[in-house]
Amino acid sequence: MPKPTKPRGVAVPAIRRLLLDLPNVVEGRYYGMPSFLLNGRFLARFRDGGTVLVLQLATIADRDTLMDLDAEAFFFTEHYRNYPAVLVRLDAVPPSLLTDVITDAWRHVSTLPPARSRKQTTKKRRRRKG
Numbered sequence: 214m215p216k217p218t219k220p221r222g223v224a225v226p227a228i229r230r231l232l233l234d235l236p237n238v239v240e241g242r243y244y245g246m247p248s249f250l251l252n253g254r255f256l257a258r259f260r261d262g263g264t265v266l267v268l269q270l271a272t273i274a275d276r277d278t279l280m281d282l283d284a285e286a287f288f289f290t291e292h293y294r295n296y297p298a299v300l301v302r303l304d305a306v307p308p309s310l311l312t313d314v315i316t317d318a319w320r321h322v323s324t325l326p327p328a329r330s331r332k333q334t335t336k337k338r339r340r341r342k343g
Contacts, residue, residue, distance in 0.1 A: 253328035
């Protein structure tokens with residue numbers, strides 16, 4: 214008898230709801246892209262026409278673990294090679310697994326200090342030069 218498979222695929226509206234239901238997550242812009250931010254820090258964003266989710270992780274090792282667990286759903290591109298983030302194929306990921314991964318990512322980002330605004334950082338750099 215074949216082993217039952219878990220349902221795969223999560224719709225963008227369900228992911229938006231999940232992200233925005235987490236404490237302190239808001240929609241905003243990160244490097245000019247519509248994103249989900251937690252205390253001003255990048256947490257996630259959609260790409261490739263809403264077929265892929267980019268998700269901040271704690272470590273690159275976490276990404277490697279996810280890719281070992283489900284290479285159909287989790288991957289990365291050269292752009293993210295040295296960055297602790299994972300790309301998720303929304304039509305291939307089991308909903309319960311994605312919920313767990315997003316919750317773990319939220320937990321990690323929530324422990325980081327709030328992001329300084331880019332304007333404040335720019336002003337400080339200008340003062341140091343002058």
